[in-house]
Structure formats: structure tokens, C-alpha cells
Amino acid sequence: MATEYGHGYGYGREDRGVRGARLPAGLRAPFEARSWRELGYVLLGLPIGILLFTYAVTMVSLGAGLLVTFLGVPVLAAGLAGCRGLGALERTRARALLGMRVADPEPLRVRKDGAMGWMVAVLRSGTSWRHLLYAVLHFPWAVFSFGVAVSFWAYGWALLTYPLWFWVFPLYGGQGGLQLYGDENHRIYLDNPFEITVTALVGLLFTLATPWIVRALTSVDRLLVHSLLGPSRLASRVVELESDRGVVVDTAAADLRRIERDLHDGAQARLVALAMDLGLAKEKLAQDPQAAARMVDEAHGEVKTALQELRDLARGIHPAVLTDRGLDAALSAVASRCAVPVRVEVDLPSRPAAAIEGIAYFTVSELLQNVSKHSGARSASVDVWRSENRLMLQVVDDGVGGADARAGSGLAGLAERLDAVDGILVVDSPAGGPTRVTAELPWRG
Template sequence: MATDYGQGYGYDSELGLSQGARRHRLPAGLRAPFEARSWRELGYVLLGLPIGVVLFTYAVTMVSLGAGLLVTFVGIPLLAVGLAGLRGFGAMERARARGLLRLDVADPEPLRTKKRGAPAWMGAVLKSGTSWRTLLYALLYLPWSVFSFVVAVNFWACGWALLTYPLWFWVFPMYAGQDGLQIYGDQGHHIYLDNPFEITVTAMVGLLFTLATPWIVRALTMVDRLMVHGLLGPTRLSARVVELESDRGVVVDTAAADRRRIERDLHDGAQARLVALAMDLGLAKEKLVEDPQAAARMVDDAHGEVKTALQELRDLARGIHPAVLTDRGLDAALSAVASRCAVPVQVEVDLPSRPAPAIEGIAYFTVSELLQNISKHARASWAGVDVWRVEDRLMLQVVDDGVGGADTSGGSGLAGLAERLDAVDGILVVDSPVGGPTRVTAELPWRGERAVL
């Protein structure tokens, strides 16, 4: 595993700020009416009413026809087609939320059919929870879209109309035959906004409406976000199934890579050495009668080769699963790894018991990989390893005082390590500013325990 510890994080040395930490001169409350986000959210609300009407009409028509005709052979196909169309509307709504609300909602689980043909497809559509959640969305969205449309349009229109009243109040005396905007009138009394004070107050009220409207619209779209995410996105169960399928692929790929590494190490190392040893012993056997001294030297060389081959096999076995880890646990195993590191390492393990063997093995290899990184790339003079338990999680932390700059970008060794941890519901967090120090924290599920020996 190799990690480039010299990469930075997009830090601007002249400004002293990261690219994502730019400051605004105006506070959020004053710039909200002019931000692109506010206008995108307003566009989402305005489009919601016609889309809600079409969606509601389609849903009610198709489902009513399909349910009413269930007694005939066309009811089920019609209902399945209607629900399939609603799934298409759901995809459109996810795209609209992604474009205008910047809400990235994953697609729900696809239709799963064991057989081909129209009957299997109709059965999959009718049994899919996504189809019925989309129907519920279609029924709920119309009343909500009417409410949000009315609130948003009235607040926006009133706010900007009152704010710009000083610019157009002259229309009333010139074309309407009255002094200004009438706010009250009966047979004997009329109140108009026509003097400078009243016009100024009107504009100030309009300013308050204008500044408040983007936040009101934002609150309305929060409900839309919840509806899209909850009814049109994947359920927690389906998302978990997809995650487990992805993790299973990572585990399979990792196991295959480990098998290839072991095979390569055996073929290029111990196996080649043992083949050469067998040939040397064969030659020594032939020379045993003719030249006993030469045969003795060859046997002595073969003895050295046997020791080297045994050491390689021990190292290979330690790389697969060290015996000290099985017999004595993480404390002794990590101490053994630390003793082979190129820099002094302080190891502290505070565990009341031992986790499950699989988790214990992953923790061991995680620390081994990180210490190997420190030896190769960190240019550190000191490192530390801490292991402890927090509730049902096993925590690991490896610290060094090296050059820093480590990250989990694609293709790096840390990225592969993060994928391995993610496959068992683990987390890898890297804090490594350029110049150091580097702090890598790993979190693993506990998953059972054994008594500490």
C-alpha cells in the first residue's frame, strides 16, 4: 500500500482560506432575495401547481379505472400501467428536485422479476412499494402545491409591489382618479396612501415582506424535500440492501486480491526457493560418493536456504493471520507490529474484552497498513497507536509527527483501506494537514466479545 503524503487540500497560501470558505459582504438576510437559490426555490413552487394538477388527475383517473375494472381482465393491466406511469412521474420529480432544490435523491430499487413476460412485470409493479409510495405522493402533492403556490405568490407579489410603491403610486391620480392606493373606504370615509410618510412606510413594509419571503419559500420547500426524499427515494431497507451488495462486492474483490498476493508470494518466494533447494540436494546426493566435501558444502548451503524459506513462510503466515493475534489478542499483536516499524511507536490498548475474531483481524491489519505507511512515506520520528472501546464500537487511532498531506482520494492506499472498513460498517477519518501531524482514526463495530486472556 502506498500513499502520497505530500498532497495538499486546495489551500490558498495567499488568502489563507480554502476555496470553499469564501466570505460574503452582505448578511444572509439581505442577500437572500437576490440569490439564485431563492429564485430556484420559487421556480420549484410555481411549477409545482401545474405538475400537481396533472399528477393528481392522472393518478386518480388511472387508479380509479384500474380498481373499478378489477372484476374484468383489463383491471390489473390497467392498474399496473397506471402505477408504472406514476413511477415515471416520480423520476421526473426527483430530477426537478435535483435541478431546482439541489436535492440529490437516489433512485428507488428497480423492479425485480424472476421471470420474463407481461404477467411477471405486472406482478412486480403491483408488489413494489415504490409504486404505492409514488401514488401517495401524487395524492398528497396537489393540496400541498396549491397551498405553497398561493403563499409564495402572494408574499412575493405583495412584497415587491409594496417595496416599489414609490415608483408607481403616480398611476392612481393620473389614471384611476384617486390620490393613491386605497386601504379603506366606505360611503363617508376613504383612506389612501398618498403622502410621503405613508409612501415611505409602505415601502418599508414591502422591504420586510421581500426579505422574509425567501425564507418562507425555503420553509415551504423543506416540506417538498421531505416528501420527495421520503416517498420518491429508496427506503432505508432497500438502501441498506444496495449498500450490502456493494460491500459484498468490495469484500469479494479484496479476498480475490489477497489470494492473488498469497499465490504470488508463494510462487516467487518460498516455492521458488524450495525448488532450488530440491535441486541442490539432488546434486549433493550425486556428489556424496565422488566428492564428500563438496557435498557437505552443498548440504550446508541447503540448510541456510531451508532457514530462509521457513522465515518467508512465517512472514507469509503472519500476513494471513498472525498466531499471536489469535493467542494473545490485539495488545500483543500490535506491539509486535510496532517493534518492526521504522520509527518508535507507542502502543496503548485499553479493552475490557476481545471483539469478534473478524473485527479483531481487521483492526490488526488496519494498524499494520497505517504503520507501514508511516515507515515508507511519513518521514516521522515518532508514532502512536491507541485502541479503545466506546459502547458498541471499536476505536483505533494512529498518530505520527511526519510531513502530513495524506488523504483518501481515489486510487490511494487509504482509499482502499476506507473501502475495506466500509464493507463491515466501519469508518476511516484522516486528519493530515500539510506539514503534519497526521491523525488517522478508524471506527469498527464491536460484534461480540471474548474474555481477554
């Protein structure tokens, strides 16, 4: 499948979003909805943290104390199950207030029916114990973040609005203003215009800094939720591998359908027509030898064309030059068929695994095909090198630019193929060019 360029496939797209905001981010932050949602998350964290910690410690302590009897097992299992339920509540809170999309952890694998099978599954599940750990660790952090956030928020707004309410002190308190310092001999009040102004400016600094401090605090909450309440790294890897296996199977099936279609519509149809022409030539051989000779000559040309099509098809499956001579010679052959001049430089100390070598070959082939058809380039270059245990490919052209792998084009399909073998595709293609596509594959030599 070719990777399409052009306005319909990712080239020439412009960002129609707002280029800039009227106010800098530092001045907008205290009034943004995101800042208030994060503050709400921190404020709710304290009561929820108390609930989680109290429940977890009570149930686990009670269950551990009763383990000398059979009652300890169901109590401990119930405590862990409750932590999983409260963990689902925390994921919902993080999704609503922090915008986090944390997938649900892997479900319980109950191997035996009945209550005993369920209890064993809960106790054996690493997810259950990670939820318990979250309940224990979240409480002290919730206390700390609540105290810091409330202190900065309250002091900031109180000092910022001090010019509006300082009159309360001389009118009802019998003093000039807020007392900054006082002992038996001296008292300092914030009561003159200069001090009131400075106090408001300090409050402004606190108010502007508070959203960023709260955001830093919630980054720790994000880490806790993601690492302890989401799927384990092993489960995520299993899901990723299953997805990659599906991509590989789909790609192989698509390649088989393409080969079948090319054989049916190309070489097979040509060979059928050739057999019919030879049959007619055989019938005319005795009656009209000259006409038969012409038909045989035409059939000879058809045989050459069919052989060329079969060679091209075999090259598309796996080129012999790649197997015999490696990437340098194979990519040079591909570059020679490109519509624009291509410089090829391959610097490899040895050959990678055959499967990785084939993927690298077809990746460069597709990218150069797109350079020929869609980029409008005058020249291109291909560089291949090894970096530690990774095979690096880079194709650069001086065309119109604007390619975008996120636009659902062939670049997205190519990225999926590379991802199936733990590879990466990075596209750098500003409008006006140049386009630089970098692919990274595991070496596996």
C-alpha cells in the same frame, strides 16, 4: 496494499477554490441561480400537483369502484402504472431544478408472462403504492408552498420597488399612496419620504428572506421525492450488500494473488535454489569435502531466510499472536516494527468476532506502515476501545498531514474494505498535521 501519503497521493493538497465571496450569502441569495431554480420548482409544483392528485384519485376511485367486476383490476393497475410514470417525471424535475440525484426504484418483477402477470406485478409492487402516496401527499403541500412562496416573493419585490412606482397613486388614483389603514374618519397612506423609505426597507427584508423560505419549503419536497419516489430502503440495502460482497470478493482475490506472488518470488524461488545447492554439495562431498561443507553452510543460511519469509507471509495472512492473545498483543507487535515510537492502548472488555478482530488488526497495520513510510512523523499512537456495539480504532501521528481518502489513494481502498462490513473510516489530516484516522467497526462479538 499500503495507504500512500505524499503529494502524489493526497498529502499536501490545498484548496484552490475561492476562499470567500464578495457578498455575504444572505445578500447574494435573491440573485443566485439556485434560488430562482428552487422558486421555479415551487411554482411548477402546483399545476403538477393538481395533475398528479386528480389522476391518482380518479383512477384509484374508479378502479376501487369497479372491483366488483373484473374491470377494476386493470383500471387500478393502469392507475398505479401511471403514477410510476408521473413519478419518473418528478424525479427528472427534482434533478433539473433541485440538483437531486435520486436513483430509479427497482423495476417490476413480472413472474408470469402476459397482461395478467404484469397487472399482478404492478399491484404487488410497494414502489407503485409509494408513488400513489406521493401523488396524494404532494398536492396539499404544493398548494401551501405555492401560496407562501408567491406571497413572499410578490410582496417583497413590490415593497422594495415602491419608491419607483408610488407616483401612480397620486397621479391616477386620487390618493397619496398605498393605503395602510382606513375607516370612515381616518385614512393613512404611505406617501411621505420617511414612510416610503420604511416601506422599501420592509420590502428588502422580505426579498432577502424569500430565498431561504423557499429553500426550507423545497427541503420538504426533497424529503418526499427521496423517500417515496426513490428505491425503498430494503432495495437500497440489497444493492449495498451486493456491492459490499463484490468488494469482499475482489479483496480476497487480490490477497490470494499477493500470497501466490510472494510464494513464487520469495520462498519458492529460494527453496529451488537451496535444492540445487544441496545437489551440488552432494556431488562434491566425495571429491572436495571442504567445498561441500561450505555449500551446506550456505544452504543452512538460505533455509533460515526461507523460514523467516514463510513466517512473515503467515503473519500477513493471519498472525498467530492475534488468534492466541488478541488485539492488545498483536498491535503491540506491529507497533514494535514501526519506524517511529508508537504508544498502544487497548481497552476492550472482551474480544470481538474473529473476522472483525482481523480487519481491525490489518487496518492498524496498514496505517502504521504509512506512518513509517510517508508521514514524516516523530511519534504515533494507537487507541482501541469499545463504544456500545462498535469497535473503535484511532491512529494519530504528528507528521506533515494532508492525507485525503477522497484522492483515490490507499485510504480510499481501506475505506471500501471497512464499508464492506458496515464500517466507517474518517480521516482528519490538515496541512501541517497532525493526522488522525478513526475507524469504526461493528462489534459482532
